Amino acid sequence: MIRFDQVSKRYEGGHEALSRVSFELAQGEMAFLTGHSGAGKSTLLKLIMLMERPSQGQVLVHNQNLNRLSNSQIPHFRRQVGVVFQNHQLLFDRSVFDNVALPLQIAGYQPAEAARRVRAALDKVGLLNKEKQNPIVLSGGEQQRVGIARAVVNKPALLLADEPTGNLDPALSAEIMKLFRQFNDVGVSVLIASHDLGLIKRMGNRVLGLSKGQLVHDGVLQHATTTATA
Ligand SMILES: Nc1ncnc2c1ncn2[C@@H]1O[C@H](COP(=O)(O)OP(=O)(O)OP(=O)(O)O)[C@@H](O)[C@H]1O
Numbered sequence: 001m002i003r004f005d006q007v008s009k010r011y012e013g014g015h016e017a018l019s020r021v022s023f024e025l026a027q028g029e030m031a032f033l034t035g036h037s038g039a040g041k042s043t044l045l046k047l048i049m050l051m052e053r054p055s056q057g058q059v060l061v062h063n064q065n066l067n068r069l070s071n072s073q074i075p076h077f078r079r080q081v082g083v084v085f086q087n088h089q090l091l092f093d094r095s096v097f098d099n100v101a102l103p104l105q106i107a108g109y110q111p112a113e114a115a116r117r118v119r120a121a122l123d124k125v126g127l128l129n130k131e132k133q134n135p136i137v138l139s140g141g142e143q144q145r146v147g148i149a150r151a152v153v154n155k156p157a158l159l160l161a162d163e164p165t166g167n168l169d170p171a172l173s174a175e176i177m178k179l180f181r182q183f184n185d186v187g188v189s190v191l192i193a194s195h196d197l198g199l200i201k202r203m204g205n206r207v208l209g210l211s212k213g214q215l216v217h218d219g220v221l222q223h224a225t226t227t228a229t230a
Contacts, residue, residue, distance in 0.1 A: 001027040001158060001189045002048060007057035009043050009213075017043040019213040020057070025191060027157070030184040032200045033193040035210035041193040044210070045160050048191070049081050050074050061158065079107060082151030082188075084161040088143050090135045090150075096122070097131040100149045107154065121149040125179060141172035148179055152188070159183055161192040165199065173199055197221070 002025040009018040018040045025031055033041050046052040047059050050066055059066045062080065069077055090099050100121055104114040122128045125145040135143050144164060151159060161180065165173035177192075177199060184190045194200060200207055201221045209217030 001025050001029065001062065002191070003060040004044075004047075005058045005060070007047065007054045007059060009040075009047065009052060010055045016055075016213050018047075018054075018210075021210075021213075021215045022057075023208055023215060023218060025189060028184070028187050028189055029206070030181065030190040031192075031206040031208055032203070033191060033208045033210065034195055034197065034200060037195070039210040040213045041210060042162055043213075045083075045162050045191070045193055048158075048160060049078060049083055079103075079154055080156050080158060082154065082156035082159045084144075084147050084151045084159070084164045086163040086166040088147035090143060090146055092134060092136045094134075095131065096127065096133050096135055096138070096146050099135060099146055100153050103150060103154050117153050117155075118149075121153040124152070124182070125149045140167055141175065144168065144172075144176055145179065148176070152183060156188070158189045158191075161190075161194075163194055164192060165194065165196060170199070174202075177203055 004021050004023050007018055007021045008016055010016045021044065033044060035041055043052060047054055048061060050069065054067070097118055100118045101114050104117060109117070119128060119131070122131055125148050127142060127145055127149065130138065130142065135146055138146065159180065165176050168176065173196060180190050180192060204220060206219065207217060207221050208215060
């Protein structure tokens with residue numbers, strides 16, 4: 001599903017944010033990406049969604065070498081990838097329904113089909129009864145669930161999340177992670193950047209650990225052990 005082959009990224013005028021990173025995430029796999037602030041987690045995710053390009057090496061998604069995709073092919077490529085952000089980036093001048101419908105409108109879906117899909121996505125995140133509300137009146141956890149519904153409404157094969165529980169308390173964070181697991185259970189590949197090591201350990205998934213741009217850990221984190229990424 002995702003393959004990084006000796007990938008380095010140097011921002012203009014900056015140091016190397018990623019250095020020779022290689023890993024594979026299989027179709028249907030779920031993994032966490034962790035590491036200190038500035039370790040390169042967001043950069044790695046941005047390379048997968050083509051918000052940035054590598055300075056060296058190659059990134060393959062679905063066997064597609066992203067180096068070979070032109071900028072005009074990026075919007076079509078991104079339809080395969082759902083993205084969830086920490087601050088969920090919802091639009092507060094429209095309803096929950098309209099926020100979730102946005103990717104479908106952009107992709108040119110007919111309104112009836114779009115409405116069917118929006119309601120299916122809201123149902124999956126448990127917010128069907130809030131579709132007419134403005135997201136500003138929802139709790140932080142509910143807003144994040146709207147963000148997740150919007151990310152999955154297109155039925156992407158791959159779901160990426162950048163610190164999706166950064167602003168939530170432990171109970172809500174666990175609920176959000178459960179939701180990601182439910183999408184993974186039905187075959188969606190999931191990669192989540194998070195520095196919440198306690199939560200990551202409890203989830204028991206594979207963990208990719210970055211430190212200063214290098215991949216320093218790849219495997220399940222055990223309870224009560226300290227690793228290079230902890
Ligand atoms: N657009 C940019 N231009 C220059 N340097 C950047 C840019 N984006 C990130 N960097 C630098 O690259 C390094 C990795 O940043 P990145 O945002 O990927 O880390 P991160 O692990 O996601 O950190 P955080 O947990 O704080 O979000 C940092 O040193 C950062 O300052």
